[in-house]
Amino acid sequence: MAMLASAEDQLALAEVERLGGVGVGAVSQLLALLAHHSWGVRRTVVATLSRGDEATLAELCRLLVEARSNEPIIAGLVDALSSASAHAEPLVQGLLAHDDPAVLCDAIQILGRRRHAASAEKLSAFTEHEDDNVALAAIEALGRIGGEAAVDRLISLAEGSNFFRVFPAIDLLGRSREARALPVLGRLLKQPLYATEAARAVGRIGSLSGVAALVKAMETGPEALLRVAALSLVAIQDYAVHSIGPASAVSRTVREHAGRALRDKVARAMSFADDAETVALGRVLIWLGNEDSVSDFVRLLGGADEISALAIEGLAQLSALGDPRVLAALKGGTSELRARLLPSLMGVAAASEATVACLTDEQPAVRALACHALARGREIAAVPALFKLLTDADLGVVHAAVGAIQSLGSAETEALALAAVESAHLGERRAALRIITYFGYDASLALCLAALSSDDEKMRDIALGGLPALDDPSVPVVLAGAARHASARTRASAVRALGHVKAHPASERVLRAALDDPDPWVRYYACQSLGKLGIVAALPAIRARLDDTAGQVKMAAVEALAALPGEAALRALAEAAASADLDVQRAAVVGAGERADSELRSVLLAALASPDASIRLVAVSSIARFEGTESELGAAAIDADVAVRSAALGLLASRTDPASSGVLLRMLEQEPESPTLVAALAQEVDSRIAVILPVLATANDSVARALLAVLSRSPSHRGRAALDVAFASPNVASRRAAARVLSLLLDDSAKSSLARAANGDSDAEVRRLCAAALA
């Protein structure tokens, strides 16, 4: 997206570009532009300087030493040298010999931002510098560079006694994600000066091995530390779930190490916690799984959205959604609380009375939710209360109530519906007629016939819509009669309804005549109905509708071609798929998919290449109905349009054949960091294991990690067996990735596998990962 800069800024940017072409002689003019008010101009100056040649970079280094009176310029020099070409490195390293601590700090910062591993040894020495700023800069630089030597140095600093060395080292060890830092961090958790920072760092490392120490800290430390430790536990859990799915052992490990008093302490700490801390503490309560927490979760129901959602989850985990305190909260709660709680209470028998109370909530969304909840909960006793909503002012509520009544049935429904259909309230009469025709009560036919004489169009609609379900020989004749009604809407409804009854000579005549009705919706439904009834004789007339003036009629004509049997209809459909009208094309592609005729395969392949994304989308769904289309779906899975990609991936993910899995695996090999591909493969993972393991046998590190993330998501023993195979693989990348997964599972079986490998694996990294997991 192009920047729309002001005219003044555009002039400045043009000047920067010009000066960039001048070379070292323009450096001072470029630096002067770092005072420009526009952030965009300043960033462009830095980028231009960073692209300078060796002479320019040498000049920047000189200025960093000699021209230190202007902070913005110093910052610009540092930024430019940090992102410059490799020519900058020896020049910046040369600055490390300077005496001025300020210069040293800048040089060290640059090398750290460049992640210049070759400087790590020199930077380690600077961590002992007498000037604390220089030492701090060196520590931070080592943190950016990373690697074994840097982490070793940071661990050693954290074991020291100088606060200005220990404190920054703790933070950087956390960001290094190195589990071997956990022992020193565990010790620091016991020191009040460092405990909170150490707790954060343990969380950032994300290793299951840190859980026990955090739980201990929560039990023995002050409340402030408890809150931070809770956040860290959640961070470890989030990392584990991201890595291996829901099988993470964090919750089990917390329970294993928690003493009896921890629950109460966590609950008390919520009183002074902010929202994020409350959510973390709530999650710990869920993991502790103690029914004493029910009252805490009830209290949290009225909190912010995330807190309330967590409270509901906690109550569900404790099987306490039917608790009287929860139901009291529902009955007496605000509309917002009810809206959050109702979906979770669907099917909870004890919630019936409280849910019925929600039928009179001031918010229509809550009233509708209550209807759905009562239907899901099979609360037949609520039917009379649902009937009262048939006069609701909100359409969504009325339809929800109708749907619930239709779903529940009940012995009272017929009498209530027959009474409601005589109501003075028009909306109630309409709703009642929907219910009556749905159930097909004895009185249905008479009521429908009476409704056909109503002045109200919608009543006539509902009656006509309900007639096909009534098993009466008079229905086609009645519908044919209604198809001549003065009201276009009524004619349309009748013509549509004719498509739902068995073909009858009267209806065929009526439908064919309706193709020439002046109203487009009558013609629309005539096409649809003729297609549904398979009246091939109408094909020429339907084809003529492809040139109808009304767009929707053209669509219905295409739909009919897809439904009609025979070669002629198929050819007409294929022609429509090549129409210049995109809507006609799209409808034809949908129809081709529904027809699933091999002769239409080429039509769909062409549609997959359409410049219109919505046509490609329907083509993806349609081509999926054909066998042997994995490669086409694979190509669509990298489409420019997100909806097309998502649809194609979803279709591939749901297929368990080796060819589809193979397509997904090849995509994963190209994009091993893609969580979408991992999720797609994990969808039917057990059926894919036989295809995954051979790929794992030769995978590189990143692909192996991704494949193990897939395998870890299997809920079955087959998946676990596959993990063991991966851990025993000759491919070291597979063993490393498996070690990481096992370190996040850490059940007894995983521990014994890790213990064997910690001593016996031929790869040093595998041994290190295993030892760190067991530390």
Next chain:
Amino acid sequence: MSSTLALSPQVFSILSALIEERLGLFFNSDYRDVLVEKLSPRALELGFESMLDYYYFLRYDEGASAELLAIADALTVNETYFLREATQLRVLVEDMLTSLIAKGRRPRVWCAACSTGEEPISLAALLDEHRLLGQVELVASDVSERALQVACGGQYGPRAVRGFQTLPPWLTREGELTVASPRLRDSIDWRRINLLDTMAISALGKFDAIICRNVMIYFRDETTQAVVSRLHDALVPDGYLLVGASESLLRLGTAFSCEERRGAFFYHKGAT
């Protein structure tokens, strides 16, 4: 006949594209359930048995424009309250508008997505507090007819006043409702405007300040850029655009410069 119509991914794709094309509102696939919940009852009431039929109605039927406006009502969450992000409004009144009035001008201010009216009424209240109410022309608009009806009616539920411990003098309790001062409501020129309608916006004339807060969250970036460009054109030179605290135009690159005054951010149209 079902009480809820199914919405397949394919129909969702074309329906959401149509809604974006006609109303500017962008809904990705995460909102499929919301569309079903809000639109299925409407489709049933119109007599349709499928969401595809309903889509064709919206796409082709002459009566679709009224239904689209009703959809806008149904799909936008009119979640606002009095004196929301008040600092920004105060700075507008005390710094910018006061200064213009002191120079003998009668500033024009447009609340461009006023929803149920809490924002322009809050602005009118602040102007009144500074005895400036009659010296500023206030225009307030929204695409939702229903929201404008609420604004003109001036009656509000508890969520609209959740920022208050005690009600200010311009709000009075009547039973379970809170009523906004008729004098403040009457000082506002209420209009129905779609922010995608360039002609309608041009017809409003030029403004010294435009407030367009917490509506662009519904737009794709391209639509936001187009709307912001129209609002830029609707400002006088040196005019100000106010957007919501969680909305930033910086990532889009616009012809405005961003200024901070007393903790509130404003987008300033240059003097030339």
